[in-house]
Amino acid sequence: MEVLILLIPISLILVLAAMWFFVWSVRDGQYVDLDTEATRILTPEDDDHPDQGTPS
């Protein structure tokens, strides 16, 4: 059981790393638009709607 003395701090570090990566992914805008990517496969060409402006 002594190994826990080592494992518990390691788990803390891993969790803090997970939090950091999550915050980074949010800041990176990875959750901004989850719908477009899902439907992209359905549109054969990107210039399907020439009238739409570029996403801002």
Place this chain on the structure above:
Amino acid sequence: MAYDTASGYPDQSLQGGGAMNAMVSPHLSTRSFSVPDIHCAGCVRTLEQVLGRSDDIESYDVSLADRQVDIVSAADVSDIVRLFRDAGFRAMYRSDDDQTDAAMLTRLGVAGIGMMQIMMFASAEYLAGGGGIDPALEALMRWASLALASVIVVFAAQPFYQGAYRDLRRRQVGMDVPIALAILGAYGISLLATLTNGHAVYFDSVCMFTFLLLLGRYLERMASKRVRSAGGLADRLLPSHVTLADGQERAINAVSVGDLVKVPGNTRIPVDGYVLEGMSSVHEAVFTGESWPVIKQEAHPVYAGTFNIEDTLTVRTSKPATEFLINQLSRMIRSASQHKPAFAILADRIARFFVGGVLTIAVLSGAYWFLAGNSDWFVIVLTVLVVSCPCALSLATPIAYTWAITTLQRQGLAVSQGKFLEDLNRVTDVVIDKTGTLTTAKPTIASIQLLDRGTGKDPLAIAAALETDIKHPFANAFRRYLPDGDMTVDQLSYINGRGIRARVNGHPYVLGSPEYVSEETGTEMLERPDADGSWILLASEKPLAWFQLLDDLRDDAVSLIHRLSCHRTITMLSGDSPREASRVAQTLGVQSFRSQQTPEEKLAYIRDLQSTGGVVLVIGDGVNDAGAMAVADCAIAINPADIVVQASADATATGGDFKSVIFAIDYVSRVRRIIRQNIGWAVGYNLCMMPLAILGLIEPWTAALGMSLSSLIVVLNSGRLAMHAFPDAAIGPK
């Protein structure tokens, strides 16, 4: 009358635009602010007080569901934001919204990840039981939990402290007060227990409570975002910049009245205004659902968001960007989701008293247990606070409405008045317009009776030439018979709903109802032929030909009548002749109908029904129904031919059929049922758990889990409103 459906001929659209414009005086503008700090009815009240006191603000609308405030004011954006800030609210001028989303998600994620690890530590302690674990290890795990919990309490739970601070500063008690007290209290005693090696820590409860509350708020925000994005038509359809005719670039919001904009073919028209130069077909499906493009030429109104198909138009802007029709519609859709039904207001009021009551009960039970010598008295106080949080109660209605409005919109019914969801349930009398509503208003020419050879030209070709530019359902019937070339029409005059007079190849012609023709040509009025349908007369010096036009029923008109007829009386009103009206009524199985109705008579009939206690639903399409729709308790516009009609209806069926209406009739009763379930659950849960918490029978972590699950149940139960609606969800929306 032959030309009974007055449709959106330019003159009327001009009037309509003017009428809408008149609602707001020129110096004031309506702006939307996202206020993420609105959490409960208390916040709304606070804000309303602050905004009401300010002299700069003409009127305002605070929405709990959207966390949004619409303000009509002449003041600068920065001044309004400062006003909010002084009241303790962050306000963002719409576009900063995404940042708030990101911040909420960050807090949620951090709380979630931290909570999971703390649960790991806590479960070891639960499983091992008292003394079953090496004291050194136990202390280590407590310190590790403390570290993670500190991150969550300090960082993730911030919104609750801000909310509570704001409430307290205003000397009010909102829902955030007990939440913040519970979080800080439980964290405090756990911290103390860790430092002094006390007997229990509640880090797991604190973190779970925080996480689940954040999750509830995040889900709620995402749901209302769907409504916002539906309302944000303008953002999707309009470009951010326009190029003026003189080559200048201008931000869309900076376009002012009188600016000239060149709109090339195959692009969207970016402004509301009138055509100054050019002629082109414009697709107005965004507004009217009309799938056929409309010809626009000089002096015709065009609307931002509609699609210019062929040639370049020079448009003179007639309104500031905030008053563009598309923006007005967006606001209409959004304000629909802000409506609070009577029981939602009741729920808010209960929640308000509730919080005050809860604090008192928590203090009293704490005092009792303290005096009774129970060492856990503080834990009991916390548990009471946590258990009784009325979050679920105040979520019960807004979230169900949010889902309902989104779902109906996807089904092809754009609800612009939230009240509609309530009223449709109570409808006792249904009044349906015939032409254009029950029938397609896309008549076809069934037969021609020749009266005179005239100039020897084909009468159908002449009629088609006359009707070329007329925007009336009857005109469409003729248009396909237009001959190739060799027809010049000039000196055209059109009397809406009656007829046309013009010269074709230099020869004068009149086309319209027999009354109109006899007035215009000074000849004796002819009797209509004795047969079904509408009859239109073509004449030059003398009558030339009769055209028989028959109007087809909409595909699902029969099933609509069938659906509506249970427990409701149906009346069909028509401007048409009794014969035509009775033909349609018989086909559909409608018992009662009234023919040759003027718009005023329609209105009077509805007032009549209402005076005998009826709740009236009007289903109509044309400008001649707009008055009736405005008076009715609720109104649905079917594929309105004109934009003005849409404004007077509570809901608009955009698909051009009754499927969405039939759907809505059953759906609104489901909405009501779900809201009742939500409120029943929320109240019931609080009433059941409260005594247990006061008696000290519940652990803080059970309370945290139960309270948050209660909110989640309300959120998920409301989500059923979306699930049931999409049997074909796999095919995808739209």
